[in-house]
Amino acid sequence: MHTSSRILIGPVVVGAALLAAGLSAALGTGASAGGSGAPVLTTASAPPQPPAATAPRTVLLDPGHAGRTDATGTLVPDGRGGEKACNTTGTETNAGYAEHAFTFDVAQRVAARLRADGVVVVLTRADDSGTGPCVDERGRAGEAAGADAVVSIHGDGAPADGHGFHVAFSDPPLNPAQEGPAHALAVAVRDAMRGGGFVDSTYLGHDGLSPRNDLAGLNLATRPSVLVECANMRNAADAAVMSTPEGRESYAAAITTGIQAFLARA
Structure with a gap:
């Protein structure tokens, strides 16, 4: 015991x-x-603390041209020592469908898609009836908005036998945003346009890309910026697509996909 x-x-x-x-x-x-x-x-x-909330991304959309041409003859800086006209209504299809109406419609559709994805969207013009803003203001608008990406939407007015899209960017670059990020944005939008069934331009650029030194909106940009010529409004086949709501929705879907792809990698 x-x-x-x-x-x-x-x-x-x-x-x-x-x-x-x-x-x-x-x-x-x-x-x-x-x-x-x-x-x-x-x-x-x-x-342990929860991860900080990610700030929403901001995209500036520029519906190319304006509802009325500036009749004052105002010239503005083009970003490379020259001058450009303030703004015009752009080109039109042979049937009279105006470029300014096309770009405004497509921009509204892209904006709706991006906002549904949580992106903050700023537009350079709120309606399709005014004369402005001038192209130099549009070029600087991305910086003012704190934009992560800037996309200007256009329709081209080339000879009728040319068709397809191209994406322009400022070249040679004038600042770091133009040097690398703008080219990456151009490639992302180009790839998305191809993915949406649209073909590369047969009359301008190479592989759907068009380096430009004559576009004030791109030259003056200090944020990643591109200009999408969605199609040739003087080409009958291109004009037929651009003139329908379904066609414009297809352009908007492709552009949105390109922007989202760029934002995901930026």
Whole structure:
């Protein structure tokens, strides 16, 4: 019996000692080797924090041209030492469907798609009846909006035998945004247009891309900016697509996909 008592008591004593040590460590009051028993201050670990919310991306859409041509003859800087006319209504199909109406409609459709995806969208013009803003203002608008991407939407007025789309960007680049990011945006939109079933331009650019040094809106941009010539409004087949709501929705879907792809990689 005596031996048995020792076997039972031993673990209890050891367990109590371990428990006391554990409580002492947990409370930060463990005695030092000198037995002072002075409390030891400890720093508690901060609880894990949820990841910071990602700020929404911002896209500036520029519906090319304006509802009315500026009749004052105003000239504005083109970003490379020259001048450009403030703005015009653009070209039109042979049946009279105006470029300014086409671009405004497509821009509204792109804006709706991007906003549904949580993107903040700013447009350079709120209606299709005014004369402005001038092209130099549009070029600077991306910076004012804090835009992650700027896309100007157009329809071309080339010889009738040419067809297809091309995406223009400022070249040679004038700042870091034009040097790399603008080209990446152009490629993303080009690829999305191809994915949407549209073909590369047969009359301008190469592989659906068109480096340009004569477009004020691109030259003055300090944010990644491109200009999409969706199609040739003077070509009968292109004009037939551009003139229908279904066709304009197809252009909007492709442009939106390109913008989203760029934002996902930026």
